[in-house]
Amino acid sequence: MDSHESGYFTETTSIEVVTRRNKKATNERIRFAMEVITRKLHEAVKEIEPTQQEWLQAILFLTKTGHLSNEWRQEFILLSDVLGVSMLVDAINHRKPSGATENTVLGPFHVERAPEMEMGDNICLDQKGEPMLVRGRVIDLAGNPIGNATLDVWQANDEGFYDVQQRGIQPDFNLRGVFRTESDGRYWFKAVKPKFYPIPDDGTVGRLLALLGRHPYRPAHLHFIVKADGFETLTTHVFDPDDPYIDSDAVFGVKRSLMVRFEHVTEDARLAAFGFSEPFWEVEYDFVMAQAGPHN
Structure with a gap:
């Protein structure tokens, strides 16, 4: 028997x-990762001292979580989200230099090959909701301005649903678009004011949140993936600071630097200047890109 296989299992030596x-x-x-995971897991079991029935319930919880996961729904990612692990992994992998716009989680509703649109176009195809610039x-x-940067944009509608959640109700690629900045780095497009919405809470993760006395809601936000040659890709959100769930995002995605005022514009001159026939919401935010390469 090799020396590393010797030793008998006890509560003390586990x-x-x-x-x-x-x-x-x-x-x-993998060896290093499993050493850390084993140590932390055994320490947790020793501190909690679960009963046999409690441990079985934990196993059944994970089993059901796996059964709920498929190509359209990943309940384990959702579990990672509500435990703050997704945001922690994101933070570790996207450490930014001071002054750069912060990253946050991608989310489950990004769609590849969204249509590229002209600057100033409206990404709202069904014209529902309160207009927004x-x-x-x-x-x-x-x-310095970054020209020819691409902004991949997507959002939920005024009822809190993404187009992929309402196929046959919302048009395909509703509230999605890709824009390219001009030489001065500027971008602008029309959309609708987003609304808070719940993450899927009809499964094991929703049950866990209920047991913990937590709500499933995400505050209103816009998604962006910003890319430019020579710069790190930025995946982030812009949040409405007045949203009722801004301080308690179910997946911990809110960062203070990503909050921006949603201004309600009613003046006739500004309506005309931006091509609106009715009052609209305005959001103005500058994305600060970090150069590609090591900077930690």
Whole structure:
């Protein structure tokens, strides 16, 4: 028997005995990860001291979570989201230099190959909801404009649903579009004022939130993926600071730097200037891109 296989399992020696068995792992990264996971898991079990029935319930919870997951729904990602793990992984992998716009989670409703649109176009295809103008600049850390940057934009409608959640009700690619900045880095497009909405809460994750006394809602926001040659890709949101759920996002995606005022515009001169026939909401936000490459 190899020395790393020796040792008998006890409550006291459990971590050491289990992790030593992995000494000959062929992948060092996996060996390291499993050592950390085993240690933390055993420490949690020792602190919680679950009954056999409680442990079985935990196993059944994970089993049902797996059964709910398919190509259209990933309940494990949702679980990761509500536990704050998705945001933590995102933060670790997208550390930014001071002054750069912060990242946040992609979310489950991004769609590839959204149509490229002309600057100033309206991404709302069904004309439902309160009209909104979104504008700003894409710049670097020194404030220089970034021309030909692409902004992949998507949002929920005024009822809190994305087009992929209401096929046959919303037009395909409703409230989605890709825009390219001009040489001065500016962008602008028309949309509708978004609304807060619940994450899917009819499964195991929703049950867990209810047991924890937590709501399933995300505050109103707009999604962006901003890309430019020579710069790190930015995946982020812009949030309405007056939303009732701004301080309690179910997936912890809100960052103070990503909040921007939603201004209600009613003056006739400004309505005419921006081509609106009725009052509209205006959001202005500048995206600050970090140069590609190491900066930590």
